[in-house]
Amino acid sequence: MEQVPTSVLSAEPCHLGEGPTYDVATDTAWWFDIREGRLFEAHLGTGSIRVHPLGRMASALGRIDAERQLIVAEDGLYIRNIGDGAMALFCPLEADNPVTRSNDARVHQSGTFWIGTMGKQAERGAGAIYAFHRGKISTLFPGISIPNSICFSPDGATGYFTDTARAVLYAVRLNPATGLPRDEPEVLLRHTGIGGLDGSVCDADGQIWNACWGASRIDVYSPQGECLRSLSVPAKQASCPAFVGPDLSRLLVTSAWQDMDAAARADDPQAGCTFLLEASARGRAEPDVKLA
Template identity: 30%
Template structure:
């Protein structure tokens, strides 16, 4: 399905009733109610002092303003896959297979381009912007059975370039501090890849960075820190892991939800870490906090801080 007309939707400014923030030094804190069907793609906006994240299957964009812990959500016209900042103002969001420009005040969506328009079983899945303002996004096969997906680079002129294929379910990406290395997942096979990134954005040297062992879930969202550590969310593993640049596991942080999907550093010092989770059926009875946005206590971060959020140059 191609989205070819402009949407001008009224934002459903439903404030969340946030739970009490009873902090403990060693336990992640719930920063939203549970129940997001597929909470994903957290994004830190320093200009707004806000963490944004999506509920893909719930068709919602959510926001948590750190200044006062107030929250808001907006209904979207279809599956919202991700959100990134745009240098010219506002955001880019992916809705199914089409990338839109988004403004929140007033709330408007303007379609820009479509990726894999002919692959109706695929949708866009996860995205990041590199330090040169290029957008990197992948696709996934929604029935989760065929390797028909790919990784793409979108340049500032909105030209779309296939960077790697095939995939069943792309996740990530994330970049080293100097931008010379990219990390990217094939979730279905438990693989995290590393690539070398040339100045023109071409990729080379694809190799396995790490492979998840049985019983710890599947690699989902990624982020990197200022010390070049690589953080990976474990879907159905109830944790996030930090790896050193040579692929060694540094440490795990357990999250009180099984379907852990992604994370972002946030705050003025980039020293706060927010983690998304999902409540996709079936949800186990012993997973009552599925679909919650979590904040990891600073003590569990071991002094690590994040990198600034990049904005798309186009």
């Protein structure tokens, strides 16, 4: 386990921190507290942090342009105005299903948005992974319990995802121009030991940086599924990483105190905090989502 220099970006504990992303143009990191319906905004250069109440559970966002974001929420996709925080429903998603909410999501290089849903109580098989492509939503993979690790190879030709409940990371061949699957998913690796596969992001070398929920670490895998590095995180339930900073070499990691009783939280005092790891990564900037 590597111990890299680590700092606390936000000490405000998230019930379920998730969905971090970074806007290089404004040096701003964004992430969510899903359970509490909060969106965090952190300007890394100044250390300024704002928390925006959303009025609903939400889990991820894609940048549309300098003024707008597409928010993935429990009942659909919302366009959010960055300036004043105003949100307008753009496209419903499972809005008629009170059992589910959104979870992991990421934008493909083509502008297609992969979006995962799951049961609010992690009901088995209640969720799915969808693609928002050219203004329409289609189902990619149904019957998912806990969708996570959605990310894409640098050339856009491979997509990755996991169902955390199955402890399997899948790879699927994609059309790089559309971000849509060309084949059925194949098993890249089976996770064993402590913890579970949670959120992931893919770097410029095609390596997959995965938050190992319940194990206080980030694991780095090769495109062939070999574990190359493990970096310590000062909270047990690390949930999702994102590359941040002007050269995208640092790693932002969200965490959670979900399902912890008082004793467990006392033993894990930084549970729910958001961290910055000096990871010496070769990160990549996130692409913008395309609405049409």
